[in-house]
Amino acid sequence: MLERIFEEKSVLGVSVAILVVVFTLLFWLLKRSKSIKKCILLVGASNSGKTRIFCQLLYKKNLFSQISIVSNQGEALIEENGKKKLVSLVDIPGQDKVRRKFFSLHKKTAKGLVFLIDSSTFQKEIKDVAQFLFEILTDDQLAKSKMNLLIACNKQDIDLSKGQAFIKSNLEKEIELLRKISGSALQSTGSSGESKINFESLLKNNKKQFEFSNLKYFNVDFCETSCSQEDEKLFDLKNWLLIN
Amino acid sequence: MLDLFTIFSKSGIVLWYFQGTSDLFTNTVNELIKNVILQERAVQSVWNNNSLSLQYRLDNEFELVFVVAYQNILKLTYIDKFLTEIQLRFRDKYKQAIQNCQFANDFGDFKQDFDEILESCEREAEQLAQVQRKPRKYEESEKSSKTVASMIETKTTFIGNLIQSATGAEKKSEEVENLSPNLSDNFEDKKIISPGPRQMRRFEPKSKKNPASPQAKAKGKEPKKWVESIDMNSLDYSEQNKSSEDLVNSQYASKKDIGTLAGSLKPIEVDYDDQEDLIDEKKNKSKPVSKQNGAKQSGLFGSLKNMIGGKVMTKETIEPIMEKMHDHLVAKNVAAEISRKICENVAQNLEGKHFSSFQFATSIIKQALHESMVQILTPKRRVDILRDVFETQKQKRPYVIVFCGVNGVGKSTNLAKITFWLIENNFKILIAACDTFRSGAVEQLKTHMRHLNALHPPENHAGNTMVELFEQGYGKDPAAIAHDAISYAKDMNRDVVLVDTAGRMQDNEPLMKALAKLINVNNPDLVLFVGEALVGNEAVDQVTKFNQALIDNSPVKTTNPDLVRTIDGIVLTKFDTIDDKVGAAISMTYTTGQPIVFVGTGQTYADLKSLNAESVVKSLLK
Numbered sequence: 001m002l003e004r005i006f007e008e009k010s011v012l013g014v015s016v017a018i019l020v021v022v023f024t025l026l027f028w029l030l031k032r033s034k035s036i037k038k039c040i041l042l043v044g045a046s047n048s049g050k051t052r053i054f055c056q057l058l059y060k061k062n063l064f065s066q067i068s069i070v071s072n073q074g075e076a077l078i079e080e081n082g083k084k085k086l087v088s089l090v091d092i093p094g095q096d097k098v099r100r101k102f103f104s105l106h107k108k109t110a111k112g113l114v115f116l117i118d119s120s121t122f123q124k125e126i127k128d129v130a131q132f133l134f135e136i137l138t139d140d141q142l143a144k145s146k147m148n149l150l151i152a153c154n155k156q157d158i159d160l161s162k163g164q165a166f167i168k169s170n171l172e173k174e175i176e177l178l179r180k181i182s183g184s185a186l187q188s189t190g191s192s193g194e195s196k197i198n199f200e201s202l203l204k205n206n207k208k209q210f211e212f213s214n215l216k217y218f219n220v221d222f223c224e225t226s227c228s229q230e231d232e233k234l235f236d237l238k239n240w241l242l243i244n
Numbered sequence: 245m246l247d248l249f250t251i252f253s254k255s256g257i258v259l260w261y262f263q264g265t266s267d268l269f270t271n272t273v274n275e276l277i278k279n280v281i282l283q284e285r286a287v288q289s290v291w292n293n294n295s296l297s298l299q300y301r302l303d304n305e306f307e308l309v310f311v312v313a314y315q316n317i318l319k320l321t322y323i324d325k326f327l328t329e330i331q332l333r334f335r336d337k338y339k340q341a342i343q344n345c346q347f348a349n350d351f352g353d354f355k356q357d358f359d360e361i362l363e364s365c366e367r368e369a370e371q372l373a374q375v376q377r378k379p380r381k382y383e384e385s386e387k388s389s390k391t392v393a394s395m396i397e398t399k400t401t402f403i404g405n406l407i408q409s410a411t412g413a414e415k416k417s418e419e420v421e422n423l424s425p426n427l428s429d430n431f432e433d434k435k436i437i438s439p440g441p442r443q444m445r446r447f448e449p450k451s452k453k454n455p456a457s458p459q460a461k462a463k464g465k466e467p468k469k470w471v472e473s474i475d476m477n478s479l480d481y482s483e484q485n486k487s488s489e490d491l492v493n494s495q496y497a498s499k500k501d502i503g504t505l506a507g508s509l510k511p512i513e514v515d516y517d518d519q520e521d522l523i524d525e526k527k528n529k530s531k532p533v534s535k536q537n538g539a540k541q542s543g544l545f546g547s548l549k550n551m552i553g554g555k556v557m558t559k560e561t562i563e564p565i566m567e568k569m570h571d572h573l574v575a576k577n578v579a580a581e582i583s584r585k586i587c588e589n590v591a592q593n594l595e596g597k598h599f600s601s602f603q604f605a606t607s608i609i610k611q612a613l614h615e616s617m618v619q620i621l622t623p624k625r626r627v628d629i630l631r632d633v634f635e636t637q638k639q640k641r642p643y644v645i646v647f648c649g650v651n652g653v654g655k656s657t658n659l660a661k662i663t664f665w666l667i668e669n670n671f672k673i674l675i676a677a678c679d680t681f682r683s684g685a686v687e688q689l690k691t692h693m694r695h696l697n698a699l700h701p702p703e704n705h706a707g708n709t710m711v712e713l714f715e716q717g718y719g720k721d722p723a724a725i726a727h728d729a730i731s732y733a734k735d736m737n738r739d740v741v742l743v744d745t746a747g748r749m750q751d752n753e754p755l756m757k758a759l760a761k762l763i764n765v766n767n768p769d770l771v772l773f774v775g776e777a778l779v780g781n782e783a784v785d786q787v788t789k790f791n792q793a794l795i796d797n798s799p800v801k802t803t804n805p806d807l808v809r810t811i812d813g814i815v816l817t818k819f820d821t822i823d824d825k826v827g828a829a830i831s832m833t834y835t836t837g838q839p840i841v842f843v844g845t846g847q848t849y850a851d852l853k854s855l856n857a858e859s860v861v862k863s864l865l866k
Contacts, residue, residue: 067278093255096622
């Protein structure tokens, strides 16, 4: 009976074509689902310790690091308190010249962000750090869905480094100021497609001063980390990675 | 003899290093990366930092960087060869590990290879030096091959040789051909060059000078009449008889501009002709257009890429395409030298890279060039003047900006535009009229001040006059005027001081000294170089000479080289006149390494934008 149906050459041709289309669709869906939203991005200003932490998590070794020109990608096996998980990490270079390029390259596949801050030079670099954080918070692609953000105050092993409470309150004041500056500007689009959203639309409550808990699309946590050999303090970071 | 040798991945992980001294090498190598590799100047082979010379090699296939550092005074000649051999040896030995990104591997046993190669290179270099140091034997010299008769010198041959030795030693070959006929003319005529006519005049009695008729002088010059009826009063800007009525007639300050510039500046959009394409990829007509962002080449082709073998970028594939790109950039008004350097840098970054057979070399090179130029135009530090002004407000001092540049680029006009932008953001401005040379400069600024105050009257800003002008007429020392202006601003709580200087050519040494003095005495927060977008190759010369003059005339040049003030930012003006030939932006940014802070797009107050790197580069490569 099947032979009779397939005697007609056109039926054969059409069914083959449909099969090909179906296979292509399946293949494409498979590829797409693999690349969506599975990475944790390590971002931060230059010299905040991202590559060091990446090496520590991935290779369990403390390697020397220089300024990164390209991004680091890898799968790290995180173990803490008996729990294990394979996490896909991407280390975005922090230098102003290259970070926007790599950030826009990888932000589509990000399901969580770790923002590292150099706690020892925080007071001098607060404006640059706040500027970068503000750019991340106002990024339209990330604001489309809820994102988990961990702000890790790194280099806690250095004596003069600030604690997370100090850093949190100062960042909030800085971002409040940046909000005031950009507040009156209208939405503008660059031709690269990155449109900056009005910051007011990203807050739950527009009347108050800026607080991290007031953000609609970001779930912000703070922690302290250090990856020096004598005083390693990565369990907060690892716990967060295990949960998210 | 080497101070340092290190191998690290482009992603920042150090794989192996050798330290000859006890200093930490991280900072030195970081400086190299920041100033050379990230600034797209990787073509130069040696970079000097304090007393160290650094040479480096980039491996594009495995994304590695090899850096050698040694003392400046040593002048080692074998470094090139050494780097090449080390690169090959390292790659062959650890190919597997690098490909799989196993950076945590122990590369310690590389030390033996390193020592071996270093020793062999040093030995070869020494042998070569020995050969060169030995004096030549008589048989090897030129004299032994000549005959005696040819060596007898007459007068003409002697002079000819003199000319050749004098000109050939110093100048290039083309100029020798031009110069020697002139010189030989002088010599052969054997004229004693008389003291020039100027010197002769010195001895003439003064009474010989110009017996002009006194009657002619009394008559004076009659003003030429172009139009019959001119109201001289309307042309007189020196009196205070202007009111806000002139705003109605002024085409430059219209009320609809108020409120348009609040907040950060909007980025610029460049219009370009969409129909023309750069390089006609005939094969590409039937296939879908290659996407700009390389990462988007996923999907079917991306996964198949790994299955099918790929091609390697070689010099032969890159060169012809690079020639075309170079010509294209020059046609778009990028300075020729800069265009060449950029193309060489991109070629160096691409050599050895693998790409799939589905991709065309042209599109990869175009993509790499696009990324490289966006990187050049992206600022290397945060540029946010509004935030910085808030900071100095807290410190109870004014934020000082100095505008410098050659004549006629638009300093005063763009100063007025920036004033407008700042008062839209509620800052009180003081304009310091330090152009004490050009006639009408102070009156020009006065007019701007009146227009701006009419657009933002004190009633709208809690009784504060938003713009004030600090001037002391013409002919005075600009540095002193600036100094007084800043103290006045501090006393009167003005937020920003904008200092307008006179236009000056970059070759004019006394004027450049005066500018350096103004900057060093007053230590402004921002030194902006104003350049017009119309300029071509001249841009490189202007910016280099301005920068060099500021460095040379700095009092802390030798004691504290980090504190020398140079150009901090660029204002690109007359952007509306160039359509899509936006190459001047690249030339200026590449030469100084400083960001473009403002872009001027017209002559009204609202014509001020910020730079959009992507848009500019897109139109450059179209």
